[in-house]
Amino acid sequence: MNSEFTVAVHSLVFLAYLPEHMASSETIARNVSTNPTRIRKIMSFLREQGFVKTKEGVGGGYMLNCDPQKVTLAQIYRAMACGALKPNWNSGDPGQDCLVASNMQSVMDHIFREAEVQYRRCLEQTTICDVLEQVKHCQS
Amino acid sequence: MNSEFTVAVHSLVFLAYLPEHMASSETIARNVSTNPTRIRKIMSFLREQGFVKTKEGVGGGYMLNCDPQKVTLAQIYRAMACGALKPNWNSGDPGQDCLVASNMQSVMDHIFREAEVQYRRCLEQTTICDVLEQVKHCQS
DNA sequence: TTAAACTGTATGCATTAACATAACAGTATT
DNA sequence: AATACTGTTATGTTAATGCATACAGTTTAA
Secondary structure, eight states: OOSHHHHHHHHHHHHHHSTTSEEOHHHHHHHHTSOHHHHHHHHHHHHHTTSEEEEOSTTOEEEEOSOTTTOBHHHHHHHHHTTTTSOSOOOSOTTSSSHHHHHHHHHHHHHHHHHHHHHHHHHTTOBHHHHHHHHHTOOO | OOSHHHHHHHHHHHHHHSTTSEEOHHHHHHHHTSOHHHHHHHHHHHHHTTSEEEEOSTTOEEEEOSOTTTOBHHHHHHHHHTTTTSOSOOOSOTTSSSHHHHHHHHHHHHHHHHHHHHHHHHHTTOBHHHHHHHHHTOOO
16 A cells, blocks of 8 residues: 555644644645645545645645544545555466466455455544544653 | 465465365466466465475475465465555654654554454455355356 | 745656566475 | 476566656735
8 A cells, every 4th residue: 555545644634733724735745754746636635525625825725624523534545545455466367267266366356355344444433533632642 | 565465365275276285386376377486485485384385306396284274364464464554654753843743653553553453354254265165156 | 917825737757666587506206 | 317396596677656846827915
């Protein structure tokens, strides 16, 4: 899995943390430790999905457009990284005669899909606010 | 996640499928659709973990050394790919002042670990034999 | 109306990870 | 001693990932 999901969660938590619930791509990028372009791309996507609003022009930036107590990591995962747990290489080959070789691909597909459902189910337990609280009370 | 887990499962299922429960790296590689070197590396590892035995020399190869009805995909996952679901890029930076930036990394680590536990729990439901049966009765 | 500070988006670059290929030593069989 | 295997390392190639740059479009404000 690439880290767009991580960046999305971090950005939303950061926005929830700020009093104004608003920040520019550069401010977010500094906090996340990445570059503004990457933030803009990811935030654009989060806007399409309704998680944030954007304001262009001077004094613009991104602002929270959802209730951080209601939005779960599963929703963010679904939007950003669905299907990303499965390796992109497939074993076997549907063209071969052997039952194992020819069917393994679809069987493994099914297994990975099921396991990902469980993965998401775990992420359903945690909201953006939960993460924010954990961050605040993290002893480190 | 890379596909070593997939290859390992496929190889074990293939061995369980064969009457002699034995095959060379080249035979397995053909079935899996990859190269013998990769199979040997993965099978070497599976031998260390006790899943297979190897026989060197002429007429040698790999043979099942476990009960395919008892070995679950979770055990194989644990051996081959534990921790592989987490992205290897980390957001934030422990050196920053901001609570969010500095603690996000360890909070996300914890979340990914928990989610992976659920993922593995799903894989516990399926044995090598289960996969073999699914492969045999796959309508495709 | 013009400058400044933003977002949106495209493109190319650099690095790393993933998979393939080749080579060769070690080992068992015949 | 030839053959057919595994074990392991080194090297090549391709794809994924994240970074940097550039520039058009938008809003604000002097």
